[in-house]
Amino acid sequence: MSTQVNVRLDEGLLKEVDALTKVLHLSRSEWLRNKIAHAVKEETLNLREAIALEYAKGHISEEELNELLGADAEDVKFIVKHLQTGKDEIDEKIEKGKL
Numbered sequence: 001m002s003t004q005v006n007v008r009l010d011e012g013l014l015k016e017v018d019a020l021t022k023v024l025h026l027s028r029s030e031w032l033r034n035k036i037a038h039a040v041k042e043e044t045l046n047l048r049e050a051i052a053l054e055y056a057k058g059h060i061s062e063e064e065l066n067e068l069l070g071a072d073a074e075d076v077k078f079i080v081k082h083l084q085t086g087k088d089e090i091d092e093k094i095e096k097g098k099l
Contacts, residue, residue: 062077
């Protein structure tokens with residue numbers, strides 16, 4: 001399923017896009033979709049650590065983590081779960097005066 005998104009582009013930029021799509025024999029929409037998908041993939045790869053940290057802080061949901069990282073999301077969830085378990089154990093020991 002796809003959702004239509006409307007974006008305003010500067011006329012000069014749009015002329016450049018149209019020239020490229022003409023050379024590549026692609027529609028404007030197809031070229032823009034491909035470029036956006038590529039940019040999102042690149043940004044996701046560049047921000048993997050930040051995405052993991054945002055999940056650990058509770059700023060993004062498990063579903064969003066799965067969408068962004070795919071199979072690697074399981075590793076992040078495993079690490080976060082064990083870090084929380086360790087923190088809880090240390091907090092408990094501090095509370096009981098054993099640390």
